Amino acid sequence: MTTLLRIDSSAQLEDRSLTRRLTALFTAEFLEANPEARVVSRDVGKDPLPPIDHRFIHAAFTPPAQREPWMIERLALSDRLIDEVEAADVILLGAPMYNYGMPSTLKAWIDHVSRIGRTFSFDLARGDFPIRPILGGKKLVVLSSRGEFGFQPDGLRGHMNALDPGIAACAHYLGVAGGDIETVAIEYQEFKDARHVRSIARAEGRARHLARLLASSSTGQQPVEAAAS
Numbered sequence: 400m401t402t403l404l405r406i407d408s409s410a411q412l413e414d415r416s417l418t419r420r421l422t423a424l425f426t427a428e429f430l431e432a433n434p435e436a437r438v439v440s441r442d443v444g445k446d447p448l449p450p451i452d453h454r455f456i457h458a459a460f461t462p463p464a465q466r467e468p469w470m471i472e473r474l475a476l477s478d479r480l481i482d483e484v485e486a487a488d489v490i491l492l493g494a495p496m497y498n499y500g501m502p503s504t505l506k507a508w509i510d511h512v513s514r515i516g517r518t519f520s521f522d523l524a525r526g527d528f529p530i531r532p533i534l535g536g537k538k539l540v541v542l543s544s545r546g547e548f549g550f551q552p553d554g555l556r557g558h559m560n561a562l563d564p565g566i567a568a569c570a571h572y573l574g575v576a577g578g579d580i581e582t583v584a585i586e587y588q589e590f591k592d593a594r595h596v597r598s599i600a601r602a603e604g605r606a607r608h609l610a611r612l613l614a615s616s617s618t619g620q621q622p623v624e625a626a627a628s
């Protein structure tokens with residue numbers, strides 16, 4: 400069975416949020432194309448995760464067999480979030496641009512699921528690239544919205560875009576290869592003009608297309624490597 404993991408991170412509620420509109424549209428289309436699919440939803444915008452702290456890091460870097468009860472408890476939420484990533488074939492991120500990057504709520508989710516021994520292994524014997532992802536074979540769809548425009552690499556504000564490169568850099572922790580990321584973005588939200596209207600129509604068409612494509616093609620993920628302790 401295909402599993403879609405939907406993560407929303409807008410601080411705005413349904414009636415005001417364009418990314419929620421896109422993730423809802425994508426999910427509905429996905430289910431229409433594949434009614435057997437399972438959808439797991441997490442709304443870190445409405446229910447923000449606690450930021451990771453020194454206790455989380457201490458617990459995460461203690462080998463599982465040596466963890467004290469408080470460490471196991473401190474990692475329980477992260478474990479649940481990683482279980483959701485592990486089970487997903489397609490990961491859908493609703494990712495508004497806030498201050499040229501991702502919302503802190505989405506970053507907190509990434510911090511919880513990027514964990515040694517669960518989503519990556521670390522070995523200095525690998526030389527300059529000691530990190531290796533544990534999960535693999537998943538597709539990532541980023542549905543974004545921005546108030547301004549021109550955030551593509553060669554665009555007017557390409558150099559200010561800390562959102563798309565930030566998500567792409569962490570995608571390997573989610574089991575997503577660089578070529579398996581699709582990004583759709585509404586632009587001009589702050590201008591509220593005809594360009595914005597056109598941008599919404601384009602983004603909705605692309606989101607629908609991707610949902611149908613991925614609903615029919617996503618089956619069975621390949622783990623990259625057995626989990627290291």
Ligand SMILES: Cc1cc2nc3c(=O)[nH]c(=O)nc-3n(C[C@H](O)[C@H](O)[C@H](O)COP(=O)(O)O)c2cc1C
Binds near residue numbers: 544
């Ligand atoms: C706190 C905050 C910060 C924002 N920062 C930016 C920004 O840096 N660049 C930009 O183009 N738009 C920015 N915007 C506009 C949002 O990206 C835009 O409103 C988008 O539609 C938000 O997604 P949502 O509609 O799903 O909430 C910001 C909006 C908010 C509320």
